Amino acid sequence: MPPSTCLRSFSQLSLDSTxxxxxxxxxxxxxxxxxxxxxAARYANPVSKKKGMAQAAKKGTRTLNVKKGxxxxxxxxxxxxxxxxKAARKRIVLTNDNALEVASLKDITKADALSExxxxxxxxxxxxxxxxxxxxxxxxxxxxWSLFRRPATLIRKETIELAKVMKAAEDQRxxxxxxxxxxxxxxxxxxxxxxxSMAFVREWVVINLPEAQDIINAHTEYAPLLDSQPxxxxxxxxxxxxxSQILKANNTAENPMLEKIKVTTNPxxxxxxxxxxxxxxxxxxxxxxxxASWPVFxxxxxxxxxxxxxxxxxxxxxxxxxxxxxxxxNAEVKPIHSFDLTIIRHFVDHLSGTKSLPNGGVILAxxxxxxAPSTPALDFSVQVAEARQADPSKTPRWNxxxxxxxxxxxxxxxxxxxxxKEEVKPLxxxxxxxxxxxEARSIMEYYAESGMLRAKIDDxxxxxxxxxxxxxxxxELERASVRLRI
Amino acid sequence: MARGELSRxxxxxxxxxxxxxxxxxTRTMRLPYRSLQPAARFISTTPSxxxxxxxxxxxxQLEPFTAAPEIEFEADEGGDKDSGGGNxxxxxxxxxxxxxxxxxxxxYFSAKPTFTDDYLHVSALLRSVATLPTILTTEAPRVAxxxxxxxxxxxxxxxxxxxxxxxxxxxxRLNLVHPSLMPEHIKTAMRRFMKDSQPGDLVPAPQLVDxxxxxxxxxxxxxxxxxxxxxxGEGEALVNGKSLSQFFGRLHxxxxxxxxxxxxxxxxxxxxxxxxxxxxxTGQAEALTLAVAKALLVHEPALKPALRRAGCVTRDxxxxxxxxTGHVKARKMPTWVKR
Numbered sequence: 001m002p003p004s005t006c007l008r009s010f011s012q013l014s015l016d017s018t019x020x021x022x023x024x025x026x027x028x029x030x031x032x033x034x035x036x037x038x039x040a041a042r043y044a045n046p047v048s049k050k051k052g053m054a055q056a057a058k059k060g061t062r063t064l065n066v067k068k069g070x071x072x073x074x075x076x077x078x079x080x081x082x083x084x085x086k087a088a089r090k091r092i093v094l095t096n097d098n099a100l101e102v103a104s105l106k107d108i109t110k111a112d113a114l115s116e117x118x119x120x121x122x123x124x125x126x127x128x129x130x131x132x133x134x135x136x137x138x139x140x141x142x143x144x145w146s147l148f149r150r151p152a153t154l155i156r157k158e159t160i161e162l163a164k165v166m167k168a169a170e171d172q173r174x175x176x177x178x179x180x181x182x183x184x185x186x187x188x189x190x191x192x193x194x195x196x197s198m199a200f201v202r203e204w205v206v207i208n209l210p211e212a213q214d215i216i217n218a219h220t221e222y223a224p225l226l227d228s229q230p231x232x233x234x235x236x237x238x239x240x241x242x243x244s245q246i247l248k249a250n251n252t253a254e255n256p257m258l259e260k261i262k263v264t265t266n267p268x269x270x271x272x273x274x275x276x277x278x279x280x281x282x283x284x285x286x287x288x289x290x291x292a293s294w295p296v297f298x299x300x301x302x303x304x305x306x307x308x309x310x311x312x313x314x315x316x317x318x319x320x321x322x323x324x325x326x327x328x329x330n331a332e333v334k335p336i337h338s339f340d341l342t343i344i345r346h347f348v349d350h351l352s353g354t355k356s357l358p359n360g361g362v363i364l365a366x367x368x369x370x371x372a373p374s375t376p377a378l379d380f381s382v383q384v385a386e387a388r389q390a391d392p393s394k395t396p397r398w399n400x401x402x403x404x405x406x407x408x409x410x411x412x413x414x415x416x417x418x419x420x421k422e423e424v425k426p427l428x429x430x431x432x433x434x435x436x437x438x439e440a441r442s443i444m445e446y447y448a449e450s451g452m453l454r455a456k457i458d459d460x461x462x463x464x465x466x467x468x469x470x471x472x473x474x475x476e477l478e479r480a481s482v483r484l485r486i
Numbered sequence: 487m488a489r490g491e492l493s494r495x496x497x498x499x500x501x502x503x504x505x506x507x508x509x510x511x512t513r514t515m516r517l518p519y520r521s522l523q524p525a526a527r528f529i530s531t532t533p534s535x536x537x538x539x540x541x542x543x544x545x546x547q548l549e550p551f552t553a554a555p556e557i558e559f560e561a562d563e564g565g566d567k568d569s570g571g572g573n574x575x576x577x578x579x580x581x582x583x584x585x586x587x588x589x590x591x592x593x594y595f596s597a598k599p600t601f602t603d604d605y606l607h608v609s610a611l612l613r614s615v616a617t618l619p620t621i622l623t624t625e626a627p628r629v630a631x632x633x634x635x636x637x638x639x640x641x642x643x644x645x646x647x648x649x650x651x652x653x654x655x656x657x658x659r660l661n662l663v664h665p666s667l668m669p670e671h672i673k674t675a676m677r678r679f680m681k682d683s684q685p686g687d688l689v690p691a692p693q694l695v696d697x698x699x700x701x702x703x704x705x706x707x708x709x710x711x712x713x714x715x716x717x718x719g720e721g722e723a724l725v726n727g728k729s730l731s732q733f734f735g736r737l738h739x740x741x742x743x744x745x746x747x748x749x750x751x752x753x754x755x756x757x758x759x760x761x762x763x764x765x766x767x768t769g770q771a772e773a774l775t776l777a778v779a780k781a782l783l784v785h786e787p788a789l790k791p792a793l794r795r796a797g798c799v800t801r802d803x804x805x806x807x808x809x810x811t812g813h814v815k816a817r818k819m820p821t822w823v824k825r
Contacts (some may be wrong), residue, residue: 183732433731437720463754467721468740470731484737 013367016360045139070466077101089178092139093146094130101149113201116164118155120439122446125151128254131198135248136152138193144478148450154443154474156187158432159194166198170311173360176424177351179319179415181382182432184369185475189317191432194367199313203257204335205250205304209242209316209347213371214328214337223344224331225294233328234342237294242343243286243300249378251280257310258283263321264306275343279303294342300347305358312361314350319365320372322348339407357401377408433470438464443474445483452482498759513811551587562796600641604678608656611672620662622681628682630660637679655678693784702782705776707802710765714777716785719757725774746779750789751794776801 014070023394040442080088081117125133130151146153152266153159162178169176175314178190182256199206211217215238225232248415251258267273270292279300286296316322325335338344349355350363367382380398387395398404414420414427441462447453455461559723589595593602632640634650657679660672697700700715722746724735730740747753757780762770779798783790793799807816814820 020542183729185731229677460754462723464748467744467753468730468737470729470740471722473729473731476731480737 003271003432047088050319071207072120090141092134092141094134094139094151096147096149098451099147099149100449101448102152102446104449105152105446108197108201110201110203113198116163117158118149119157119160120155120436120442121133121154122154122442125197125225126201128252129197131250132200132249133193133197136196136206136208136245138196138208140189143190144482146454147482149265152446153190153197154435154439154446155194156435156439156474158187158191158430161430162191162195162362162364163198166195166313169360169362169454170202170204173311174424175350175353175356175361175363175426177353177363177414177427178365179382179427179429180366181386181387181429181431182367182369183470185473185479186432186434187370187474188244188366188432190474191430192315192317192364195362195364196315198314199311199362200249202311203255204311204313205246205257205309206313207242207246207315208249211344212316212318212321212344214238215341215343216328218327218329222328222341230340231330231347232340232342233330233336234294236290236293239297239343240287240290241341243283243297245291246300247280247283248288256280261303261309263299263303265299265302267302269293269295269299273388276361297343305462306399309359311359312357313364314347314361315366316347317366318368318371320367320375320378321379323375324373337407339411348411351427352413375405375408376402377382377405381409381412382429386431388429391428408455434470435466435474435477437466437474438471439478440466440469443477447478447482455481488772497587542673553587555583560666571617576655578688588715598643598645599643601643601645601653602763604641605649605656607675608653611675612656612660614665615669615672619664621664622658623662626658626662627665628685629676630684631657631673632679633683636681644805649662650722693780694785701781702779703779703784705773705778705780705801707772707776708765708769708805709770710762710763710785712770712773712777714758714760714774716756716758716778718755718785721754734767739767739814742768742771742776743773744778745796746793750782750792751787752782752789754778756785772802 102122105122106124107122108129109126112118121382126157133151139145139151165176167177168174180191182188196206196208213221215235220235220238222233222235225234261279263273263277263279263282267282269285271289273285274280281301282296282303283361286293286300303309320339324338326338328341330335332334347363347365350357351365367378376399380396380402384395409416412427414425415429418425418427420426441457442463444453444457444465448457450454465477465481468471468480521822524682542670591599591603593599593606596602631654632646634645638645657676660676663672693702701717703714703716705712706713723730725741734740734743741748744753744758747756747758756782760774760777762774764770765773775798779793779796785791790799809816812819
């Protein structure tokens with residue numbers, strides 16, 4: 001008997017004797033029987049096993065089994081813990097210690113974030129911005145961040161186009177809306193990320209809906225919004241987590257923007273807000289009480305649109321998901337249109353131009369080619385806008401045999417039949433195409449300097465990869481030159 | 487004297503027959519070989535050269551000969567009597583009429599007269615040009631010679647393989663005579679042993695770069711076929727209106743599609759646009775390889791050896807093997823079952 005067991009037995013014995021004095025004599029008669037003897041169990045008849053109740057072989061046992069046909073490879077490994085696989089799948093790795101540090105890599109700075117001189121350069125994202133981007137889930141697992149020492153992006157033609165839009169929005173306090181389109185792997189999500197990082201660097205308020213699919217796929221709870229006509233639905237948990245993202249991304253140590261701004265309006269909230277509260281406190285109220293998250297969001301938006309506040313960047317990825325009916329059902333067991341979800345309605349109102357940002361700002365909506373439901377209205381609108389950019393006289397016609405979603409058509413009216421005559425259109429498409437050869441060369445030099453591409457970067461090599469990547473598709477270029485090295 | 491005269495006439499008749507153009511072979515060729523198959527023993531004795539058969543076919547090159555009339559022995563005796571009388575001219579004609587026809591070929595009474603003739607003929611030719619300078623076998627003009635079966639059908643004789651090859655050895659030696667000194671009659675003689683169609687006979691019409699600077703090439707592989715137009719440019723590529731990366735998901739397929747350009751370092755010199763249909767991705771990509779190579783050869787014919795080294799010139803003839811009856815697939819047999 002190990003000493004610890006022995007000791008415990010003694011202690012129990014003493015406890016018993018003190019607690020129940022009447023039993024003391026019996027204990028004295030059989031002083032150790034209950035605690036020290038193991039013979040009873042040992043000599044008891046073994047319990048006959050019921051037939052068919054044989055226990056399955058324990059995991060991890062190894063037995064000799066040389067018979068043919070039986071699976072000899074028993075799984076002896078440990079099962080991953082709950083949520084571990086998902087965590088591994090969703091993990092964002094932004095650094096590669098084996099990659100070389102690129103000495104010539106400069107960061108985006110506040111002064112020249114929107115300048116055109118950067119075109120064709122690879123610029124790093126400052127660390128604070130990286131944290132903020134991580135907080136708003138702007139990095140995607142499919143992007144190649146884990147290949148390089150630290151996040152850096154190529155400032156391409158489309159980025160400059162977006163920077164111009166942001167500059168116009170900032171200077172003239174305009175609300176400009178852009179939809180990012182382009183073929184698969186052409187860098188739409190990365191362009192969105194560049195937009196977000198420029199906004200962070202320029203100290204805008206950034207609100208990012210990382211994936212529209214997560215809002216409409218009925219994975220979070222929803223409730224009808226009282227006094228709404230037609231009926232709208234709030235998503236409390238989602239809104240609360242969105243608020244926490246907003247707080248984490250926009251209230252960093254370098255720029256504690258939300259702490260500085262005081263609540264000036266008198267918002268109607270189900271909970272009491274301390275007097276002289278800051279926006280941070282307002283948001284925290286919504287995070288702690290998800291049932292109040294939507295009124296808090298509305299109050300926050302009202303605060304942010306007060307005069308004198310910074311411009312706003314409102315962005316979404318996977319736009320096609322929000323341009324159709326959602327997976328939620330209403331009381332009549334009919335699908336709820338995505339536009340009736342409050343968060344999406346809020347976004348679409350700004351995208352369509354129904355509501356504007358008084359302090360200026362940019363609404364960005366990135367489409368996706370790899371995970372997109374069919375949305376003929378959005379596709380058509382984007383097609384028309386792209387065709388108009390190429391040649392205003394040749395725009396495609398609507399195919400009458402396709403199922404049209406009138407609410408989406410109405411929302412994207414400015415895109416397929418614009419009325420504005422301005423130079424900078426309020427709603428337009430940024431077509432993300434292929435890189436030029438200079439841009440391709442620049443990014444490949446960055447690859448080579450990071451030590452991920454071991455080749456001499458000359459014209460022939462650049463052209464070869466550029467051609468194989470489908471005329472400069474940046475995702476394919478990365479695949480061909482860094483990921484798949486044959 | 488009479489004996490001498492007789493022999494001279496015989497010889498003159500024989501000479502006349504020999505000098506006539508030889509047309510036995512063409513004649514014998516007309517008779518299908520297969521008709522002789524059931525009675526193989528006839529083969530050795532060339533019975534097919536019957537007068538009936540030749541008269542049926544109106545052949546312009548027939549030898550001018552007439553079969554001798556039957557010998558009338560009574561008249562012959564009378565002739566003998568007359569010969570003492572002295573009408574010499576008449577008696578000679580009479581004599582000639584009674585003579586038997588001498589065969590044209592000296593090997594007429596051998597088992598395989600045409601073959602023997604051919605053999606003797608080429609041997610004689612070789613003797614006549616044996617002293618002329620020759621070229622190396624590798625440099626000799628490429629000729630597709632008749633196979634032994636084709637020769638057998640032509641001559642209608644059961645020529646033995648070994649003998650045939652011995653003859654062909656001589657013919658091939660004739661082919662080695664230096665082309666600038668090759669006599670014309672040897673060329674014509676060799677034509678008898680050549681196949682009807684020669685390797686270099688079918689020359690495809692040369693492709694040209696058209697008015698818009700496009701060169702067209704067609705390629706096939708498995709069940710895919712591709713048409714490619716190549717223009718001078720800076721490395722853009724469209725397949726069925728899509729970019730390479732949109733059309734081919736695998737990097738390998740993209741590389742094969744432009745392999746002809748990549749292997750010759752011409753990827754940044756040309757733009758290509760292609761149409762491809764049929765088959766799967768691999769077939770389409772490799773059909774494009776061939777088409778691009780052919781189009782590139784129109785622009786730069788000197789690249790042919792480089793492209794051949796890169797494996798872009800030859801069409802891969804492999805196709806899916808057909809399924810056979812009794813088999814599960816093309817070759818797979820059903821599993822053996824005891825009962």
